[in-house]
Amino acid sequence: MEFIKPGINIDFIGKTKIGFFISAILILASILTLAINRGPNFGIDFAGGTIIQLRFDGPIAMDTVRAGLDSAGLTDISLQTFGADEQNEFLVRTQEGLATREEFAKDLTAGLAEATGIPVEIRRLEMVGPQVGETLREGALFAMFYALLFITIYISGRFEMKWMVAGVTAAVLIGGVVFFARLQLSIPILILIAILITLILFWQLRLRYAMGATLALLHDITITVGIFTLLGREFSLPIVAALLTIIGYSLNDTIVVFDRIRENLSRYSTRLLEKNINNSINETLNRTVLTSSTTLLVLFSLLFLGGDIIYDFALTLIIGVIVGTYSSIFVASPVLLLLKETILPPEEEGYAGNETETATAG
Numbered sequence: 001m002e003f004i005k006p007g008i009n010i011d012f013i014g015k016t017k018i019g020f021f022i023s024a025i026l027i028l029a030s031i032l033t034l035a036i037n038r039g040p041n042f043g044i045d046f047a048g049g050t051i052i053q054l055r056f057d058g059p060i061a062m063d064t065v066r067a068g069l070d071s072a073g074l075t076d077i078s079l080q081t082f083g084a085d086e087q088n089e090f091l092v093r094t095q096e097g098l099a100t101r102e103e104f105a106k107d108l109t110a111g112l113a114e115a116t117g118i119p120v121e122i123r124r125l126e127m128v129g130p131q132v133g134e135t136l137r138e139g140a141l142f143a144m145f146y147a148l149l150f151i152t153i154y155i156s157g158r159f160e161m162k163w164m165v166a167g168v169t170a171a172v173l174i175g176g177v178v179f180f181a182r183l184q185l186s187i188p189i190l191i192l193i194a195i196l197i198t199l200i201l202f203w204q205l206r207l208r209y210a211m212g213a214t215l216a217l218l219h220d221i222t223i224t225v226g227i228f229t230l231l232g233r234e235f236s237l238p239i240v241a242a243l244l245t246i247i248g249y250s251l252n253d254t255i256v257v258f259d260r261i262r263e264n265l266s267r268y269s270t271r272l273l274e275k276n277i278n279n280s281i282n283e284t285l286n287r288t289v290l291t292s293s294t295t296l297l298v299l300f301s302l303l304f305l306g307g308d309i310i311y312d313f314a315l316t317l318i319i320g321v322i323v324g325t326y327s328s329i330f331v332a333s334p335v336l337l338l339l340k341e342t343i344l345p346p347e348e349e350g351y352a353g354n355e356t357e358t359a360t361a362g
């Protein structure tokens with residue numbers, strides 16, 4: 001199946017500056033959003049607290065529900081509707097660690113029924129302590145960092161055949177994380193330092209494919225989290241799972257393009273690097289568009305038909321797939337070209353001074 005005809009030749013490399021400008025705006029907007037909101041809007045998985053899902057037997061106003069909760073002793077709460085209006089369901093969130101024993105549930109339903117005059121059912125009652133929430137938050141950050149780390153190690157070995165260098169890099173990074181962890185730094189600062197060390201090592205060791213993949217993945221995660229925060233959605237464990245899925249999806253797109261670039265660099269070693277990269281993007285464009293389109297079709301089905309439970313999960317994946325597809329074309333591949341005069345010496349493959357279309361022998 002072909003959405004795009006063979007032989008298409010869109011000048012993606014000629015639009016690199018426009019792509020970088022759009023990316024810079026989105027990243028700055030994401031960072032500004034996170035700064036204003038003091039980080040993502042953490043759900044109880046990470047912030048700790050209690051969440052209660054209520055279902056009333058008849059229509060009821062939100063103010064009435066709030067008054068009933070107040071009379072039941074729940075004052076410092078966040079209340080919102082849940083699901084369709086005719087379901088008469090509400091979500092109650094509080095940062096307090098309320099008891100989840102059976103007596104608490106019975107007392108709450110009895111108090112709400114008496115205060116509102118409508119029978120009510122507690123469909124969900126979850127509590128996470130603050131210490132557990134902090135542990136989960138730290139684990140989520142480490143999961144994303146190590147996913148980035150081992151993915152870039154694979155990229156280095158897969159495309160540049162520098163498995164030993166990649167292994168040493170991993171050892172240095174893990175040692176650096178352990179060292180800085182002993183300084184009692186906060187986990188976000190620790191991860192930021194580790195990422196900076198990663199980029200510096202890739203630069204110094206001339207791991208150009210790893211550098212491109214890492215920058216593209218950081219680009220995707222930053223923008224996705226920023227947009228998600230801007231929309232006011234809660235950051236929970238399913239969202240972390242979605243972000244890890246986005247890392248894998250974006251990397252898959254990037255690897256397809258990188259593989260074609262490497263193939264063309266070998267076949268057309270006297271062709272300009274710009275030409276090789278642009279042709280590689282065009283040659284894989286049909287596959288990229290087809291994969292993204294079919295994936296988005298499924299995700300939009302989940303978004304509109306899957307219900308509120310997986311709404312945020314599907315929304316995160318939709319944002320990530322769109323941004324990841326964009327980055328594989330306008331970020332990961334152009335980074336190879338951007339760094340050609342700094343970490344890609346002129347004598348290396350694909351950086352010829354003339355442009356010859358004839359393939360080399362073999």
